[in-house]
Amino acid sequence: MKALEVKNLKKVYVDVKDASRSVHALRGVSFDINEGEIFGLLGPNGAGKTTLISTITTLEKPTSGELNVFGLDVVKNARTIKQNVGVVHQEVINTGYFNVTEILEFQSGYYGILNNGDRIQFLLDRLALKPHAHKKVKQLSGGMKRRLMIAKALVHSPKLLLLDEPTAGVDVELRESLWKFVAELQKSGMSILLTTHYLEEAENLCNRIAIINKGEVNYCGSPKEVIQKYSTKKIHIKLTNGDTKEILTSAAESLNNVLAQHKISLADIVDIQMTEGKLEEAFTKVVIAGREAHGAAQ
Amino acid sequence: MEKTINNWIPFLTLIRREIKRFMKVMIQTVVSPIVSSSLYLLIFGVSLGSQVNLPNGLPYITFLIPGLMVMGLINNSFQNSSSSIVTSKFSGDLEDIRVAPITNHQIIWAMGIGGIIRGTVVAFITGVVGMIFHYFMVGDFLPIKHPLLFAMFTVLCGLIFSFCGIFIAFIAKTFDQLSAFSTFILIPLTYLGGVFMTIQGLHPFWQKVCHLNPVFYLINGYRYSMVGVSDVDLTTTVVVCLLAAVVTYLMAMYSLVKGSFARW
Numbered sequence A: 001m002k003a004l005e006v007k008n009l010k011k012v013y014v015d016v017k018d019a020s021r022s023v024h025a026l027r028g029v030s031f032d033i034n035e036g037e038i039f040g041l042l043g044p045n046g047a048g049k050t051t052l053i054s055t056i057t058t059l060e061k062p063t064s065g066e067l068n069v070f071g072l073d074v075v076k077n078a079r080t081i082k083q084n085v086g087v088v089h090q091e092v093i094n095t096g097y098f099n100v101t102e103i104l105e106f107q108s109g110y111y112g113i114l115n116n117g118d119r120i121q122f123l124l125d126r127l128a129l130k131p132h133a134h135k136k137v138k139q140l141s142g143g144m145k146r147r148l149m150i151a152k153a154l155v156h157s158p159k160l161l162l163l164d165e166p167t168a169g170v171d172v173e174l175r176e177s178l179w180k181f182v183a184e185l186q187k188s189g190m191s192i193l194l195t196t197h198y199l200e201e202a203e204n205l206c207n208r209i210a211i212i213n214k215g216e217v218n219y220c221g222s223p224k225e226v227i228q229k230y231s232t233k234k235i236h237i238k239l240t241n242g243d244t245k246e247i248l249t250s251a252a253e254s255l256n257n258v259l260a261q262h263k264i265s266l267a268d269i270v271d272i273q274m275t276e277g278k279l280e281e282a283f284t285k286v287v288i289a290g291r292e293a294h295g296a297a298q
Numbered sequence B: 001m002e003k004t005i006n007n008w009i010p011f012l013t014l015i016r017r018e019i020k021r022f023m024k025v026m027i028q029t030v031v032s033p034i035v036s037s038s039l040y041l042l043i044f045g046v047s048l049g050s051q052v053n054l055p056n057g058l059p060y061i062t063f064l065i066p067g068l069m070v071m072g073l074i075n076n077s078f079q080n081s082s083s084s085i086v087t088s089k090f091s092g093d094l095e096d097i098r099v100a101p102i103t104n105h106q107i108i109w110a111m112g113i114g115g116i117i118r119g120t121v122v123a124f125i126t127g128v129v130g131m132i133f134h135y136f137m138v139g140d141f142l143p144i145k146h147p148l149l150f151a152m153f154t155v156l157c158g159l160i161f162s163f164c165g166i167f168i169a170f171i172a173k174t175f176d177q178l179s180a181f182s183t184f185i186l187i188p189l190t191y192l193g194g195v196f197m198t199i200q201g202l203h204p205f206w207q208k209v210c211h212l213n214p215v216f217y218l219i220n221g222y223r224y225s226m227v228g229v230s231d232v233d234l235t236t237t238v239v240v241c242l243l244a245a246v247v248t249y250l251m252a253m254y255s256l257v258k259g260s261f262a263r264w
């Protein structure tokens, strides 16, 4: 079964400033997430990532299209689905009357769980929040707040976890430990949808990614594929005559073709080094290509 | 996927959160009504009140105490739900509640019960302070005449103004709009609803106008249950209050369905 199926999803907002205008935040988005997969949703600001997550959590209602979580329609089965979904919002929480433990206890209660002490202790421990268990939100640093939000999303052990830029504004060390934790969650069987700006991490962590821009998915597949397709690799060749050659080529191009094109025979080569393309470059290309296609269509 | 949850736990959690929240602002909840009701009692009850002759023959302080109590109930139940929602808009708690498997009915009833409890605490404190004054002025502790009616009006009042608070807090786009509602609508309706006065001395035209104010019925019903006097008959009062509860409930529901859970 798919953890998430998004089919031709559209969302139109009324413009905040000018009510007569509408904002097309999602223009027919389709993709799906397999059970147990980490899926990355990558896109520039305003692409529609948060809107997509909001439609899954029922904070926003889709204008049209289909949205299924574990085979159930989100709008029709909201209550059942909510029990199985956890979300870490993009905006950081910063005020409130309650301390960390109280917040996690209330959160457990909202999901129908009494006496959730063991799970709460585990999360406090795993997210290094134990020393801060009795602090109020405003006494926490940015990174601690972010960890608290993650703990909140996990009190009820959801089957699908939604992370909306969980590492934005978080220092390198914490970021690494967070990704390690996310990988652990995946091992425990959780399906994870995350949005991020840190492409390199998406490349290492995600089984598959979708690149979204202006409410449209421009690419969906494994990070390897997109790099192959859209980025350049660098080939550094040392020749027997002492020369060195640097060749830039599409990541998908085979080495044989490259050598043939440059009229280099294998016998002339002393050493060869290849630097694989980066997701970042592929991402930029996909986004620009999408923008151009979009512009042409208009 | 088919894990079914106990519906009571989220609901009771919401109520517990409401209570814990106003316990954290204890000074506002407990101390300020002691101070303000003592002041009202001293100025109006003891000082000015001695010169007032009510048409119904009651000592003014006997008339005033239920008015002050119900005013505390009204203000605090309104404030409890509205400030709970507004602060949750800031902290993002509102999003958590929306994302969790909690229904709108549960949210409204939990806020309603939270409002009744806080309003009752304040009315009780006001009543205790009032009864001490009453003992020295009149010679008895002002026994409650119709305890069952009293309980009913307490619950109705608490619910109506909690529901009202939900509605306003959801509809309001800024703090200013919220406080404008308090200043320009809630407080005038309460004061003109007969907290401090009976309408019997007014010109018949103004008496008719007063009958258009729903808060007038609530205050008179509440006062009737305590001391047995009212400017309207009991049946009309009960009908109006029940209607008001239904209407405010629907307004609260409307605001939850249409309003935004997003942050300020």
Ligand SMILES: Nc1ncnc2c1ncn2[C@@H]1O[C@H](COP(=O)(O)OP(=O)(O)O)[C@@H](O)[C@H]1O
Pocket: A013, A014, A015, A016, A023, A024, A025, A043, A044, A045, A046, A047, A048, A049, A050, A051, A052
């Ligand atoms: N509540 C809203 N009302 C109107 N427009 C909105 C609202 N939320 C988001 N938008 C608009 O929808 C588009 C997508 O926003 P968002 O989903 O937040 O993108 P992202 O998370 O990828 O940065 C943007 O143009 C944004 O201005």
Ligand SMILES: [Mg+2]
Pocket: A049, A050, A051, A090, A164
């Ligand atoms: Mg976003």
